[in-house]
Amino acid sequence: MLLFLIRRLADGLLTMAALLTLTFFVMRLAPGGPFSSNRKISPTIRANVEAAYNLDQPLVAQYLRYVRGVLQFDFGPSFRYRDYTVADILLNGLPFSLTIGLWAALVATVTGVTLGILGALKRNSLLDYSTGTIAVIGIAIPIFVLAPLMQVYFAVMLRWFPVGGWNDGWRSLVLPVVALALPNIAYISRLTRNSMIETMRENYVRTARAKGIGRGRVIRDHALTGAILPVVAYLGPATAAIITGSIVIETIFALPGIGRHFVDAALNRDYPLVMGITILYGFVLITFNIGADILRGWLDPRVRHD
Amino acid sequence: MTDSLLSVRDLSVTFRLPEGEVTAVDRLGFDVAPGEVLGIVGESGSGKSQILFSLMGLLAPNGRASGQALFAGQDLLAMTDTELDRVRGVSMAMIFQDPMTSLNPYKRVGDQLAEGLVVHKGLSWRAARAEAVRMLDRVRIPDAASRARRYPHEFSGGMRQRVMIAMALLVNPRLLLADEPTTALDVTIQSQIIDILAELARDMGTSIVFVTHDLGVVARLCDRVIVLYGGRIMEEAPADILFNAPRHPYAKGLLDTTPRIAAPLTRRLDIIPGTPRSGGAMLPGCPFAPRCASRIAACEAVQPPLIGIGPAHRTACHLIGEAP
Known part of the structure; x- marks a missing residue:
């Protein structure tokens, strides 16, 4: 298990390094620059500005300077918002995105997995059909x-929650969290249901039933692990995407998260x-993928012995 | 027979399929005495595995069993799942055809064995694991104590089947149902498995119903044999009688298709012409009639009854008369 952990962490670091390098050079290769916009500026001013941002140095020097900065959580100044550094901007928005995102991820996982398992165990029941219908709607709309x-319904008509903003305590959270969780509930519940149905047909589940240990134990101690593994694999990247903020949600609910950046x-x-946003997203994505892998390794000995 | 451990009467197993209802087992009756090893032989699709699944309450969701199966006086077919859980894994256990997929890949082998003892006998996990190691030792798993802490993917096929046998016998059942336990293994391993099974069953006094298509295995292990075709019993006889003097044309054909070491090398292997019947509506007559070389008009029209033709010897064929 330790070897598996070390290997996964090393993989993650390598991926991070590759991401940083690629993004840096691809950005510089793209035509145009931050100061090549509509207004003509005199060569002297242009040279001064570029010198101020170290854009006049050789690319490799810029790259090394950048890498050194990133290691200290310094992504340099923003070109657009002159008074802020990138780190400021990310740190200002992140708490909003993280709060909404973590709650949404939690709600989506718990609800999705529960509905999926109930649907699989009571196949073709009213519950199964209704969650199925909701799932299709959740994915399609x-x-x-x-x-x-x-x-319109919960804020304007019923007045249960605010329409948007961040001034109403937990009430401000409810609508954006639910909206962000909904498509994921739909997807996770379908994924769990199908995986559970498949697992219940496995030979080893039949063996467990033959042991007469009772339906509860068969499901809890034998079927659940196999059923949950594909869900865990999906949750890694999905959680990373959810917690780094959604531009749609943050715009609609007027939240100052990082999604819009x-x-x-x-x-x-x-x-x-x-660069800052990309590296942050990459970092979160890789972290959650490693997390999902560790969870899978913990659940499945074949993964960690690999 | 009142001294039977298992007494099956009129057992039918049907499956609901999109094309209609299919009968896999048709009004079957047989008995198993305490300590006896009964072989059920038949080709693929003859319904032999479904007999065992119906007894264990493990039929697929679209399958249904009717009739009666008295095990120690209780009708297994009338039980709910919860009632069955007081019998299966306690006094009746089963081993399966495919050892590669029949063990839970996510749990330590020792824990999978111990589980039954913890649930049914109320043992502590520690005591149950110790029992499990002892049983693994008895099925000749080398270094059982450390092996018990390993996962199924670290075992070979033959070892996994030995683990399955250990798991089934650990609870000391009165009846062991074996569904082609050697089919997925290579021949030398098959032989070890049969030896272990025979030895343990003898020592522990366990009855076995052994389902297989391998007549060699039957000859080594079984006291009595049922030959199954199309979900019906063709012939039932003590093993030595069946192998030396089979009466039913299908039983004869089946024995003739078995290669013999003593036969000259130039002799071609006999075959039974035609293909095994698969599902569909039951024929009005004998299920084997379409492939039978000695069929008469009555064979396709009337189902021959299963009649006694000797001590513990029954067959269902129009050509064979009742014993005098």
């Missing part, structure tokens, strides 16, 4: 349709911010 509908930064050619 885009969030930018569902979220405003939720606002994904798009804004690229449009503004704000190199340091794009």
